[in-house]
Amino acid sequence: MSWQPAASQQMLRKRAGLLARVRDYFRREEVLEVETPIMSRYGNPDPAINSFRTDSDQHPEQYLHTSPEFPMKRLLASRSGSIYQICKVFREEETGRYHNPEFTMLEWYRIGFDHYQLMDDVEAMIIELLPNLMAFERHTFQTLFKNHVGLDPLEATLEELSAKAESLGVVLPEQVERDWLLDVLFDLSVGDWLKQSGGVFVYNYPASMASLAQISPQDSRVAERFELYIDGIELANGFHELQDAAEQKTRFEKDLASREAQGMDQPPIDQDFLDALAVGLPDCSGVALGLDRLLMLQTGAEHIKEVIAFPG
Template sequence: MNLLEAEKFPFQQTRFTRTSDIQTIIKLFSQFSKEELMKKNQEVSIAGRMTGKRMFFADLTDQSETIQLKFSSENKKFAELDNGDIIGVVRGIVCRTDTQEKKNERKLSVEVEEFSLLSKCLRPIPSSYYGLSDTEERFRNRPLDFIVNKQKKEIFFLRHQVIKNIRQFLEEKKFIEIETPILVSEASGAQAKPFITHHNKLHRDFYLRIATEIPLKKLLVGGFEKIYEIGRIFRNEGIDARHNPEFTTIEVYQAYENAEYMMNLTEELFHYLAEKVFEKEKFTFNSHNISLQKPFRRLSMIEAIKEHINIDFAKINGLEEACQLAQKFNLKLEKFQKTVGHVILAFFEKFVEKNLIQPTFIYDYPVEVSPLAKSKPENEEIADRFELYIGGLEFANGYSELNDPTEQKKRFEEQSKQKELGNEEIASFDKEFLEALEYGMPPAGGLGIGIDRLIMLLTGQNSIKEVIAFPQLKNKEKNFE
């Protein structure tokens, strides 16, 4: 087809008026027989991408659904169309057509009386029957992936519904959403290696945020009591089925509440999403059948280790004995991990985490690995903190927020020593946050949930790349270790 000689050069079209989307047509007219539709003589205008062409028929797909088009055998313009072209049916009649696949079955269709070519597809589109099966190529060419693989596109409609309902859940509880900076002067609020960028006019370096925690807690100091943010986070770390350098989290903070309240809130939110969006409580994730029925199991970290490998850290006396145990179990400890708390966490991550299949809250973390959490009143070595595990993966992290500026400074100083010993993921020593705490921050509970992993669970995806529209990938031309 010579585009320049076309009746209407397709790339000049700026607008096409539709009377309906395809899904609405299917809902309104699928109940009627061929004869009833002939009597109705219902005229429609629809538009979309031609995703299949055969004889005098084609499939038309818009954002909502796919429907068959029927063209006259005398329509010469139809012969010039290619699979992938975007067309507008200016005038079409809803009808039913006989199918070759099944006798006596008549397929809901639109008989095309007039159409316009709105945009020409200049590259070949794989058949929707065979799809685009190369996983790596799918992620590198997402537009084509979404054109060909309808089920992959559906994930993002569900993602939208999940995020919309998270906001609805929190709105009902009178939380407000406040956006905080992505460019920050200190990479704090989590343990992660940051990305660094430079601002030319200000003549200074900035970090891409590794968490939204610190600015949200500054808002608590400023008098906001029920706040959250859904936002993009950036961490200069590895790429695999569970990690992407940029990802989405939600962090929630409520003044005058604690870790237990946030644990209950987390469980309530998961039940809410399962019911409101999916209308079910059982999901398949990482080859496991997961039940989100109440209640989620709750175990202290020490109880979980004892249950899985029969070691009771409540009876371990001192660092030397803990390190001997680590050596016995072939656990390699870095220089900065030489505390009892680090050994406990190492045992948990090695022997327990992957076995937590059904929803389980692990609480009572070592304070050494929880620098922003309050210690429990009865034991200063234990942080009032929890994490939620499902299918062997962490989904949520929450705690009673540390609001003592003197203790927070001490924790930051201890973290700085770990950084000197080689821990590249230690957060910055955030002086501005300490100054904010000195104005007084109310006791508060905080919660963080990884949105991408949540979508993985609820849509049954085993790779984080499936739930991120444009995941980061390794360079095609270079080898990476």
């Protein structure tokens, strides 16, 4: 019957157990749990993400957050120390086996960590929650791309990337962007290998693909970002966080220009977040992890609807 939950009672108990174990991990690590608002005057400028907007006669238009990142960084700038949050987030036009428009995110920030140390942190927590998982592999984006696509993502021209995509049957849009091609080629060519490889950290992405990460001091073509895949499922996305307010504003403006070129809406830039960066964000790394997907991996669920009481 339609009023009943999609998740079984056993699954709901497993979900509660997962949340308790996550909180226990951070309690032992002395990381503070925080809460931040779900609604904001500012949307996400990322061209790959669409925010839900409110419609009210009594209040100005607001956005449901796609991540608690910006207000959490305001807490970090106020010297909160290392923090984490478990919350519902919302992304428009996302639905499918691993996507629900409303889902549960775990996001945390570690003061004094670079992205390598944060990968260690993520791995330690995941091994507690998925004890049957074998040791994690770590590969740079460049290495995997070269091995599976046959091109260097840091050196290949737009024409070379386009030709490779077309050879794989990709229909290119009229105005094709380099980052879109890198994403598509990575998914098509590396995706099957990831499904057979257990836990894999992919790190050091091209600089253009990490709008909130620091640029590597060893190679300015690379940003200090990682993603974690387990059995081919994208589970977490982390950064050695950018601290430069002026550079962050420039990147936001570039994102908005890309959105405009694609006919997308133009959410206002979060000035409160930029002001916090200007005051001073401590050196830190942060990561967002999809808890619904983690529960799917823990229980062997085939669809995200199996692990959410009332999916959208």
